[in-house]
Structures are given as C-alpha cells and as structure tokens.
Amino acid sequence: MLQNNLLRNISQGQICKAIGVKVVTSNEIILLAKAAGYDSVFIDLEHSVLTLEDMGRLCSTSLLSGITPFVRVPRECGRGFVQRVLDGGAMGIVFPHISTVEEAQLAVSMTKYPPRGQRSLTAALPQYDFQRVSAKDLIPQLNSIGSTVIIQVETKTCLENIDAIAAVEGVEVLLLGANDLSLELGILGEWEHSLFHNALDTIAAAVRKGGKIFGIAGLYSRPDISKHAVQVLGAKYVLGHLDIGLLAVAMNKNVEQLSALDK
Template structure:
C-alpha cells in the first residue's frame, strides 16, 4: 500500500472526526511533527491564501507521509490540471478545491458575450475528480517514484488502483450561493469524498458576514448535511475556530466528520496576544 494511511478515510469509516491542521505560513517541515504530537490527523496545506511554493508544499507533504499525518493541499481557484498534477506528484494525498459552483454540463456556446452569461466553473465537481484520478476514472498523467510510494519503482496498475482508491481524496469547498443551490447534484458526483463548507466566504455570499449563528447560515449548512447523507459523502467544516457551540452542533447534529481546527498563523497570533496580555499581571506580582 501507499506509505501513508489516509486518515480521512479511516476516521470517517470509524465514525470519528478527522481533525485538520492548517499551514499557510510555516515552511519548516518540523511543524508537521508538532501537529502530529498535538493529535491532529491531517494537514490542510494552503496554496490559495499563502505564498507557499510547490516545493514548500512537497516538503510539508512528504513530512506528513513520514510522520503519519495525511497531507491535503488546497489549490488556488481555477489553477488548472497541470498545477494539481504537481501537487499530487509532490506527495499530497488529496486536493481541496475552492469555490465550487456546480456539476452541471452546459452546451458549448462559442460567442463570448453568451458565454459570460453562464455560471462560472462549469462542471466544477466532475473536473475536480477528473484531474485528481488516473484513467479510467480521470485524466491524471502517470509518472514514477511518487512520494506516496516511498519513491520506489511501483507497477503502474498498483499505482493507479491505490492512488485512485486512497491517495487522491477529492475535497470540494462549498462557499458560494451557487454551490448551496446545487449541493445535491455536487454531492452525487462519483469520486467526490468531502463537501467542505468554507464558512467565511459562504457567510459573506449569503449576506451575513460572520453571522455563523444566523438562520440563513445554519440553513445552508443543513442543506449541505442532508445532501452529504443522501449521497454517502463526508461533510466538512472550515473557518470556525474556538466556537464550541457551533462545532458541537456541526459534529453531533450535522454529522461533520472533517474539520479544519486551526491555522498556524492564527495560533501564533492568538498565542502572542495571550502572552502580551499576561505580562502586566506578571510585572505587578513581581513588585515589592
């Protein structure tokens, strides 16, 4: 088998929560060990909102493989087949695709002014699966010495079977009105593993920025949950941290089984703030 077990698959199969640690600032692979020590199950390596390079991502992914914490990578919106190929060849065991809109197939309309009237990212869900999987499930190109197989020469039929089955998770972000409206058909796409709610962008699109407790936002999450359960997909949640009430509702009512629990930059910022806030008390207690 591939050199790292896909903890998303094993956790979900056991009815447990797969806890993801986000990386957008730190390029030192030792941060992966710290995440593992803390009890995280997977990495959420962010290429959408960071300046990380492909090489940075590969080093972090390989560290995840060696440490036993499954590396997933969020790619930039509409980055294309070639970019996703490099992320997977670099060691990622799955790809997180932002700003999914639909899975519909629209007729080809050559006129630019007519094309502009069609919703963006046509067939987003199907395209995400296709560029993540080897034929016949998709169109990913074959190469040798892959990190998920410890850089060992591996028979192509084994690479195809094991990669398509457990080393190329497809995680689609639901963070637009279009996605919520089309969530049932998105969830029905074969090869999709997770529908991950991008809470901040979705709340903004719904007209309730930061309004995670509003009926509008909660209703959207309920729609995603129902679609996931109807089609046997995993529901994920990102963007809501340090809010036990919402997390409890998401896990125990909506059956969320994949959660982005923390981002390295946020942990540094909050830890630094707590450190400085505590200093006046230390200085006061030390007087006399």
C-alpha cells in the same frame, strides 16, 4: 501505501482533526502537529505565498510522520498545477469556489487516474517513499485512498446545486467554507443567522443523500457550532485552525500573562 487518516478515522467512528498551514514552511510545524495529535494537515496554496517546493517538503514530512496531507489549490489553477501538487505528495486536493456540477466533474478528472479521471501517470511518488510500484497496483490505490477530492462549499450557486454536486462520482468530501459562504450570503461572520444554519443543514442533507463526507472549516472561534456540526449533522473532517491563527492566539495569551507580572 500510506494510509489516509480521514478514511481510517471515519471507519473507526472518529473525526479527522486537521491543522492548516499557510505561513510556517519548516518541517517542525508538521512534527509539532503530530505531537499535538492532529490527523491531517491542510496546506493552503490559495491564500498564501507558499511555493510548490514548500508544499512538497511539507507533504513529504507529513507522509513520514503519519499525518495525511491535503492541499488547497488556487481557484481555477488548471490541470497542470493540480498534477504537480499530487505528484508532490498530496493525498487529496481541496478545490475552492466550486459552484457547478461541471466544475466538480473537472475536479475529479484532474485528480483521478483513468478510467475515473485523466490524471497523468508517473513513477517514484513520495506517497510510496519514491519506490517503484507497478501501475496496476498504484492506480487503484491512489484512486481509492490517495487522491481525495474535497469540494469547498462557499458560494450561493454551490448551495443551489449541492445535491447534484454531491451526486458526482469521485467527489468524496463537501467542505463548508464558512467565511466565504457567509460573505456570499450577505451575513459575514453572523454565525447565529438563520441563513447560515439553513446552509449547514442543506450541506449535511446533501452529504447524507450522496453518501459523501461532511467537512467544516472557518468556525475556529465557534466550538459550539462545530460541536453541533459534528454531533448532530455528522461532520467528520474538521479544520481546527491555521498556523497563523494559533500563533496569534498563543502570543496574545502570553503577552497578557507577561503584562500581568507587574500588576
């Protein structure tokens, strides 16, 4: 069984550094992420046109490279879609726009095998290099470390229900979706606003109370707030940036350097 870097890093007192992929579909993006030192790849099927074939290839390359692949699925995509993503090599599912306990329970049900959920069993999974593994070994391993349930906190209703959602058995990570949450709160991009910082504190408190993992996403331009979330609030999973954002930043910097050549 390949290891889950999120759980491994937490056990060693370290954060899990993730890169998001929503544009680049070639294996090279995973190899570059590995060389850079990322621990996890966040494959985005919600805000992209990536196919399941793209996702499977990226997951397989991640697994072979020792990077843990988590996949964000589209909102309300259904049990069958989640099944295909997991069978395609994902080590965890990111569920966006979860607002209620019932939705969180459904997310667990779709992701975990019985008795914890209702995931369907198949053989020859990429997580095991397509080797045959007995069900009595596969099910407890995948349930415990190979099918992480990541709930995105990005609605006001989710904030209102956060303690109850954090108490749901099988939910492992509460992931701040900074942009959508600030949009719902009516303070889009106002990272200094008291409503936003109160939301951060509320999520962190629920995580501690429920014994879950705190993750942050969307704060790519605010390393100061990310540092506060990690060092003060205890965040352990940090989405550093998306591939398209990193490319844009690097290209803009490069053009500045080139433009300065003739000045």
